[in-house]
Amino acid sequence: MRIALLATSLTLALAAPGAASALTATDWVQCVPAEVIPAFPDASPPLAAGDESTIVGAERAQYLDRNLTVFEGDVTLNRGDQWLGTPRLVYDQAKDTYVADGEVRFQDPSIRFRAGHMEGEPGNELTRLDDVTFQIIDLEGNGHARKVVMRGQKGTMRDALYSSCPPEHRQWSFRGNTIRINRETGVGTVTNGALYLGKVPVFYLPWATFPIDERRRSGFLAPTLAVSGANGLDVMVPYYLNLAPNYDATLSARYLGDRGVMYGGEFRYLTEHSSGIFDGTWLPDDDRLGRDRGLVSLEHLTRLSQYWQVRADLNNVSDDRYFEDFGSSLIASSNRLLASNAGLYGRGKYWNASLSAEIWDLNDPVLDSSFEPFRKLPRVQFSWEQPILGNWMVGGLKAEAVAFDHQVKADARRVDLRPYLQLPFEGASWYVRPELAYRLTAYSLDDSLKVNGDKTPIRSLPIASIDAGMFFERPLNMGGTDLIHTIEPRLFYLRVPGNDQTDLPILDTQELTFGYGQLFRTNRFTGADRQSEANQLTFAVTSRLMQTHSGRELITATVGQSFLFSPSRTVLPGQVAAERDLSPLVIELGVNLSDRWTFTSAQHIDVDQGFTELSAFRLQYRFLETGLANLSYRFRANELEQLDGSVLYPVSPSWRLVGRWNYSLRDNSTLEALGGFEWQSCCMAVRLMGRHFVRTREGNSSNEILLELELRGLGAFGRRTGSLLERAILGYDR
Template identity: 40%
Template structure:
């Protein structure tokens, strides 16, 4: 023990033990203690949140920002916080005790009075006060005057604190407290420290806001906090916002740290034209450390009561999630030209699973189904959900090694567009097997193959099986400034059609005098494919806007040869013509899937230049290219059930140009342009500009044009008005339709402990019957986040993340 100032250097042995025992909260061996410096402040210090790096420009998915308390004022309670104390309560029993005081009065043999800035320290605990009395007989203690107490998880100040060393607990009056790991703080008429992990308060308030500036708080008759379980329990509680009570609960629990716990989540509400006003109160079930569930009853004023649920699990080698929504006896009105839903049970099922099977093998599943085609339109509250036309489900066993990959499984699809027939849905691949090889033979030569076997199934159209074999030999010769990549492949595709193949055309059953295009039940196609890809890379130092770069000039030639094969008797199971873009200049096929392989005698010429900074980061890239056709494009997709489109006799493709500029981290520009020398018209044009505004703002503008199909302007912005306020907006306008396709406007407020988002949305759907087409859909979303406690109506953030590129 160390006693300073007027305390004698040595006391009688009994008195020495008595003073050591006066550590009512500590009670351990007396002696000198060396403090362990720990300079880092805990979570509740003056800056509990850290700024997150802005999402990179051009990223489609930005991670959400964690809760930040950077806007909080310095915490008044931390004025007496000592960062040098250890933070491990388990060290108390083995730690010495240090006592400092200006005076010790032992005139009463049973009671010892320590006065004058008394400081009693042991391990993570520190008690300070103007005077502390200790009863040697009863082990009672009484600390008075500017009492301050600190331990690993909590700070506490009080006018007076009394307790008993043997019972190892204390009672304080007129309390202010601070939880160091979660920023939870408040006041209480009476506080009780039960042990190192538990405390109890009467007539108490709780908040994560600045001390003395509670924008939100919970006021309760009694509050119990258990730091070991991370749970707070409030009795007779009132939730207040801006000192206005808005929710009363006779009993509820809440987290005091980031650990999961069972309990009600904040209510959710919304509104849509199709289902009316929605209200829900989710309940979270923390069933075990490796699995949990959420039950969410919902009320739709126009449709009825729905029960939604989510179950997540994580076991050794397996992780998965199940989501279910069920609404019995839908009361909503039927939509014109759509399947009837009134009086029907409505449901949604989503299931995903990833399981390691051993070695290089795993099982992946994603199942998505709805009760009817109108479900997503009726219960989705945004354009993204409402515009989904097909739900995909699949289950696969997959494996991979150094030179191979394989998969076996099935794919199924469901039409969820109420205004289109099921015939528009692609074939089920039931089942499908694939094997890919990439075997290095020498340093510059490799053998590879892409193999696929699929059974295609679909009602009321031609069905069959397909085997596609695509082996190749590829070489790669390269130097510092050049490359030559020859490739020789052979493609063999064989079919086995159903026995009634002669009764079908490409689009369905034949009628009248129509003739089937399928001449035999087992058609096949085989052809070689050869290509030669060559290029040069020149470099030179360059300057742009006063900054030095390394500029490259990269001419490239790509020759492709594939002989013509008549494929009019082959079915179309999963093949479509791909959109023409810059990478199509170097593709061996203009069709997706294996049902069509284009004929080719083509030469592509392209030129690219890049500007690289000193770190090798590409700051500017510009490319232009074109294909020269030495032979007509004879392989085409059919126009109808029996006829095939005429071959094209173009000698040149579109000119394709691309430009990407990002000279710094503040702005980015991307553009693409295609001009046809055959029609002398622009086929495609896109422009995208992204500009960061300060640390938390962004501006996006894009223009999209495709001839005879689409022309749209899209602008969105997050504009910070101040450190706390941000304006949000998006506007999408269709020139062809002469109307606004989607509009969004919102306001976001962020403070020390509260975030508020208010968003209004307006959108229209382009498809549907004439009576429905273009009808506006409106939704209003409100989100209130109590930092450290949860979110009230957490819908707006997901909508903003999908609608505004770069939202964070």
């Protein structure tokens, strides 16, 4: 005798909405799973792997005639890892039918259920169940159905309910008059369905489809919802198109109450050698500005061989206020330049090469096109580094050739070559790395770019440096804890002779922001238009206190400074060379004495002038199980001075308060403030946030309200708050 147990279990497991979905990221660990149907204690252990036989056990068996068999008294059936129990089962061999009366119990690794009645026709792959209550183990979901019918790969559930909440506290549930399952296509269909919060229907679905396995399916995705001062009511409804196994698309309609409807699309593709994403947005006739607005971008990668690939990152925006109006942070709106680049890139064991093009869109309504960076059409780069003479010497070359183009300014060409030799001497606790390089930079300039009447200026100069360091350590024991204390001194000498570079144009060069890493660089400028003059010795020392068994750093302190034997006269146009004997003193400190307290600090002190160029600290305190508080201060002379505080406070296992305040002391204004709460139970979560933030470079601010509803095992609805909180609150984790 054979009975279709497998089909029955799949009918119920796949009918649950979201059964094929992974659990959401929300931390539900404090919740006890809703065990509507606990494991049956009298269930037999699974059969041996590969055993496909069906074993029937019963207290009594009656053969009423040649074809009819009645099993009574704790009837059990085992097949593989599936088990079924019922008080009475009648099997008709002639008709190939069976009927199970009384309470029917079933379990396998994925599902458990109880039913009031079960009958089937194994030869026709037909199973019927009445009054079914089920528990889906992997999703910890549960529900019931008045009737379940399964025929082959297709099934139907009548008057069905699914939820991840316990029955006595149905905070949410999904109900449908009819749910049809097709395992061949991997699609379920619901008619007269509704989403309930408590006993209140909040969303009605007269007809809808949903996936029941991992196969991708076209359909609507969860909508997002927000309210902001810049755009009014903000609702976006995305629709996913599964076009082929290797490419798909997502279309969206975003209703902006104060602007109109913005249409969006994203197309993804993947071939044997290529992949990419093409997306864009279009807002026809913005109600506020009276013109079309949008953004289009393309990311592409093609692998030509083991060594070569083509990459492209192309972007275009309709206007210079787009990111201010539709971005979600001051960082997005303050990006004045939108870059596009494409090229051929190669990489081998000892070399890197590229042929690329790079253009820029100026995204600033205040500046005109003369402030736009030069386009690089094209840019050729090559670098090589390889040991020579065994491991005693390393030889290398960095080379670049660029043709510069500009809408307003004249054009230029530049070649920059930097061959070098290194002698890497090192031992277990020391290293000495002398390096000698020679930099040659040549230009071909149009008339309006030439300086001092020279259209083909050339700069050539040697660069010599020695980098040396040592590592000292000793064991310590403090309070019964084994520790390691290290002292790591480092010396770096740099010599670059003076060279008058005032006849060289500035094509793509800027001065780097000073930091600890600058103490050990051979050039304080980006690009090739300036090579800083130097005759200096840098001394730095780092000391660490670490746990011996884990390597965890409890305290890290670093001090560094450069001693300038002669001042650098290399500056950008409009700057005046500083007469100084010392670089700013860099002091960095990190303290991590416990799992709860963390402190970091950085100071840049101008010893010559007697003032602080940079000061920053951050203090974090973790309390209870999930609570944390952050406080930071940032100061950079003549640029910014800010306070930033944030907190995540668990009021109870279900309630958490969140907040952040980022304040500019220099401008006496709030850059960003947000506050709200999270509430979660064992099966659902609600997040409500209010936010005030600066969205334009002129300081214009906006307010918005974000609401997110997350139903365990089903998905999230509303504006996603996770990425916002992760950015705003250091250490935030759902």
